[in-house]
Amino acid sequence: MKTNDLIDLMAQESQLELTPMRSLTLSVVVTMGISFVLLVSFWGIRPDMAQVISEPLVLIKQLIPALIAIPCLWLLKQSRHPETSLEGRLRWGLIPAAIAIALVTTTLYILPANAWLTTIVGTTLIACLFSIPALGAPILIGMLWVLKQGAPSDPKTAGAIAGIAAGCLSTIVYALHCYEDSPAFYGIWYTASILMTGLIGQRLGPRFLNW
Amino acid sequence: MAVLNEAKTAAAFKQALDGDNDVYRAFLQDISPVVRGLVTRKLPSFDSMGVEDVVQETLLAIHSKRHTWQPEKPLLPWIYAIARYKSIDALRARGRGGAAASDIDIDEIEEIEAPPSDFEESLDVSTAVNKLDGKLASVVRALGVEGISVQEASERLSMSENAVRVAFHRGLKQLVQMRSSLFGDP
Incomplete structure (x- = not known):
């Protein structure tokens, strides 16, 4: 078919109603709700949540992922427009990574060396590494679905950012269950779980976000 | 330019x-x-x-x-x-899938570099549209060639308006892809 013929065909469709892009915020609210319900049903909220929530070290468990998720969500909103370049954006992740390293080293510094291993490993390491990506799955799927209605020109990076955002949001949910309150534990394993979710997003991006 | x-x-x-x-x-x-x-x-x-x-x-x-x-x-x-x-x-x-230049037989090169000049002409819209799947062909013909509205097309073909839109777009996509495969490129 000649290019001009294609143009003639497409021109007939100009008046067609445009499919609006679904709201990313709405998708996040709904899918986080799903993760929360899953958590309450299968994991359960830690019984002492009400008492410990005011403790700074418990609070930042939820606060730091939230602070990472916000700029990620903003970037994802932009990434639906093809002219948005995501080049070099992932480098900003070094800031929260540095904060996590600082938290972990400070915590270990005030502990005797023979307590390091037990503090780092904790008692729920495997559950943590499994739960955060699992609870992040619905959130990530929702994000990819919304992104697909747009036209992200860098599906790999967009997927990675979506994965990191989903991992952070799922961490906020999972931290309602997890009673490991030492930064030496969550500074390492939450970070690892979020990066894992980010990696999954990076793999899924080129597959699902092509247009 | x-x-x-x-x-x-x-x-x-x-x-x-x-x-x-x-x-x-x-x-x-x-x-x-x-x-x-x-x-x-x-x-x-x-x-x-x-x-x-x-x-x-x-x-x-x-x-x-x-x-x-x-x-x-x-x-x-x-x-x-x-x-x-x-x-x-x-x-x-x-x-990923395309043949590397070295894979192409020397006899084929002439064919690739000099396609019959009227080949593109011969593949006019109606011929191409006829090659589409039944439903897609009727939607593309109705909207694109006859130029009737989505509403009319949805009544005539007893499809929802949304289905008409989706079919039209899928039809266009197939037409573009058909062109690539006909010319064996890549």
Whole structure:
């Protein structure tokens, strides 16, 4: 078919109603709700949540992922427009990574060396590494679905950012269950779980976000 | 190389989005040479057939993703970004599945480099549309060739309006892909 013929065909469709892009915020609210319900049903909220929530070290468990998720969500909103370049954006992740390293080293510094291993490993390491990506799955799927209605020109990076955002949001949910309150534990394993979710997003991006 | 004026092009596109078919056609015709120029520069290893495939893919993407343009933002960077994305995509596709130049038999080269000049002409719209799946063909024929409205088409073909839209778009997509496979490219 000649290019001009294609143009003639497409021109007939100009008046067609445009499919609006679904709201990313709405998708996040709904899918986080799903993760929360899953958590309450299968994991359960830690019984002492009400008492410990005011403790700074418990609070930042939820606060730091939230602070990472916000700029990620903003970037994802932009990434639906093809002219948005995501080049070099992932480098900003070094800031929260540095904060996590600082938290972990400070915590270990005030502990005797023979307590390091037990503090780092904790008692729920495997559950943590499994739960955060699992609870992040619905959130990530929702994000990819919304992104697909747009036209992200860098599906790999967009997927990675979506994965990191989903991992952070799922961490906020999972931290309602997890009673490991030492930064030496969550500074390492939450970070690892979020990066894992980010990696999954990076793999899924080129597959699902092509247009 | 053709140059586009941001203000004029954006004004035309806005008018087209409001449903002016003639302005839309003129808009697509105006941006085609610029898209072609950009794709040619991005893909120096592609012959003119290969370039034209990418041009069509780009136009179709501009069409189906037109809701991702924000009217308060400049239009030309948006168009260029789509052309760039489709060029990279074509390059990647060729790297994956396409035959390397060395795989091509020497006898075939003549064929590839000099397609019969009237080949493209022979593949006119109605021939191409007839090759589509039944339902897609009737939708594309009704909307694209006869130019009836979505509403009329939905009544005549007893499909929902949304199904008509989806079928039309899928039909266009198949037409573009059909072209690539007919020319054996990549």
